[in-house]
Amino acid sequence: MEENKNTEIKFLKAQINPHFVFNTLNNIYSMVYFQSDKSLIAIDKLSQIMRFTTYESQKEKIKLSDEVDYIKAYIELEQLRHQDNVRVDFNVELKNEFEEIPPYILSPLVENALKHGEVSDSEPIEIQLKVSSEKLIFKVKNKIGTQKKDSLGGIGLDNLQKRLQIHYPEKHQIKITKEENHFTAELEIDLK
Template sequence: MMYKSTLSVKKEIALHLLFWVIWVYFTLAVVDANGIHFAEMDLFSSTWCITYVVTFYVNYLFVLPKVFHPFKWIKAIAGLVVIFLFFAALRYFLEQFLTVQLFNVQNYNPGTGILYYIYDNTFYAARPIILSSAFWLIVLLVRLLDYNKYIIEEQKNTEIKFLKAQINPHFVFNTLNNIYSMVHFQSPNALPAIEKLSSIMRFTTYEAPRNFIRLGEELNYIHAYLELEELRHYDKSFVSWETTVQSDNHEIPPYLLSPLVENALKHGSYTAEIPIIIRLSCNDQQLDFEVINRIGNQKKDKLGGIGIDNLKNRLEILYPEKHTLQTTEQEGLFSAHLVIYFQ
């Protein structure tokens, strides 16, 4: 996605017009008993205004971009000297040369020393230089904040895509291992397993790339994954579901719940007598998902691996301070409990 600042050139021009309207009001307008009217402009008031505006934009368009690309103090000092000399030289040209040629008048008396001229113009030059610098820095700050927000968003999207890319092969790898075992032992469940794998691949291809999917789609994916395990173990009763879902149309990121189920299948020990317990409740306020399994005898159950680690990272990105993920071990049982707060 190409970066496009919210502060467009048109908006910047509009800000300049607003600035000059305000400047004219506070500089040239006179408020008295007769209302608001503009002070009469004599010749040297006009030349001063011209010098002011030209200096403002020379500093804004040329000096400041050079000074801050990249910023160095020596460049800042040099830029300040240059723009001041520009102001003094332009004013001298307009008021000590051009007006003499056109109207035979000049602003400063003949014989005015150069040191006094520079000293006197220090005060007059300060206003356009300070105002143009402040205006330019404000515009720069707005654009930097806008760009920083864009970069953070892009980093978030990039990290999420990377995490998804890690998760997808992990699920496929486990599933293919299961099917390989069935084919090797010539199990009649091999073809149904391939059908379930096809369902998983459809999810991976069409649903997983999306940022959010319906809760029902995630649950369908989990069911397909569990059915593959059932086919491999020839056991259809090692999972106990307890669900209270007001609506499965709530939108969640893909692969949000499945890593907890996969963790139980990978590290747990399960039978029909002591099944994996999956509890799910969901309403408008929160989603509550818990997976409980017996800890395997030969492999310690833990909240680890690519899928779970990625889940923790994604939760930090997608639901900062709006989720809890807790794991407990008690009496030989392992529990992973995820709560997401929608409000």
């Protein structure tokens, strides 16, 4: 049974982020080609992301602060790729930054908002993370893009829900809502 659980977790982790690297490398190639002064920063952010993907994602649990750092690097890289046209308000309240969670429990919701949302100065992506000793609440809200389907869709949401069920059976709730032209994903995890 334990072997099946570990196999499932490794399989689910492997599905996360499959073509992100290729798109990012193409954008960095373009930055280098046009001699952008942001090329080196983009390479550094991609390096941070790849380090997390290579090392931290292999662990069953990581410090919550490591997942937050990964999300921040991911956001910064997206901002570089889109010439800073991506505005994200990321508010974090951690009572215990050493709280441990499985890797990639929060980031798929952020990746979804960046991929499918429409962002402007008046309509930033709003991300809130509040962690007490008993509960983790993670909320991501974005304006729905006009030309893109705004849902985690297929593998993303199924993957996240399966991983939550494995790690937090009957101790989590994920709520996805569409109101007018906004998409909100809210995740609650009971940490007790």
